[in-house]
Amino acid sequence: MARPANADSAETIARIIAAALDELAQQDEPTAPALRAVAKRAGVGLGTIQYYFESKETLLEACLDGYHERLAALAGSLTSSLKHGDSPSNTAIDLVDAAVTALFAFARKERGLLRFRAAATFSRGELAPLRQRDFMGGLSELAADALAAHVNVPLLDARLAVHAMSATIVRFALMSDAEVGWATGLSGEAAHAAMSAYVPRAARRLLRLPEQSEDGLEIKR
Numbered sequence: 001m002a003r004p005a006n007a008d009s010a011e012t013i014a015r016i017i018a019a020a021l022d023e024l025a026q027q028d029e030p031t032a033p034a035l036r037a038v039a040k041r042a043g044v045g046l047g048t049i050q051y052y053f054e055s056k057e058t059l060l061e062a063c064l065d066g067y068h069e070r071l072a073a074l075a076g077s078l079t080s081s082l083k084h085g086d087s088p089s090n091t092a093i094d095l096v097d098a099a100v101t102a103l104f105a106f107a108r109k110e111r112g113l114l115r116f117r118a119a120a121t122f123s124r125g126e127l128a129p130l131r132q133r134d135f136m137g138g139l140s141e142l143a144a145d146a147l148a149a150h151v152n153v154p155l156l157d158a159r160l161a162v163h164a165m166s167a168t169i170v171r172f173a174l175m176s177d178a179e180v181g182w183a184t185g186l187s188g189e190a191a192h193a194a195m196s197a198y199v200p201r202a203a204r205r206l207l208r209l210p211e212q213s214e215d216g217l218e219i220k221r
Contacts, residue, residue: 013052013062016042020063025112030119032056033063060120061128067113068131074106075139082146092150093209097200100165104199107173118170136163151207161206168202 019042023033035056039046053059078099107114121127127136144159151158172195175183184191204210 009052012044012048016044016049016052016059017062017065018042020059024060024063024116030115032060032116032120035059057120057124060116061130064113064117064120067110067117068135070110071106072134072139074102075143078102079139079142079146082143082150093204095150096147096203096207096209100169100200100203101196103165104169104173104196107169111173114170115174118174147207151209153208158207161203164206165199165203169199172199 016038020033020038022041023037027033033056035049035053036046038059039049042049049059053062082095082099126132140159140162143162144155147158147162148155153161175195177191180191180195181187184194186194
């Protein structure tokens, strides 16, 4: 397909993605945005959309670029903290708790786009191939290496624990208020607080870290 006449590629792509994000925000169901609707909102022809994006799925991945960039930045910062957190006040439990709590807060904040990420992954049957190397390979390897200095588990177990916690965080972050209530047996803010407090405890168990009582004493298991 020929390039649209008088097209400024960067400006046009940015306008299309902004329009697609607006479309996604209006949708009740987490599906890829309709190209015609995006074209109308962006003020471009359907052919222009198809020139830059070969399918709805390709456009959806472009919409998720910002989400993945923010996730990668946070993960990189947390991995660095784990790797270099050798201050006496930064125990393994403190470091893991802080990292998992930050990731869960990020997932809750980004749950709008996270819904589309999860739906697209489920529909495809796998994470988009262009994301697998960076997010299933590179970041999990870095996180496992950073954890190695703090936990007494094999490197493979640490790596798989990162993925297990990722799956848990995604599912918990996407729960509706009603689901959180049913899952915890609580209601309102108490239910969400219980869920948030449980996530780092689950990470400790996966990594075989000692648990702590409310007074900070180690719980023997």
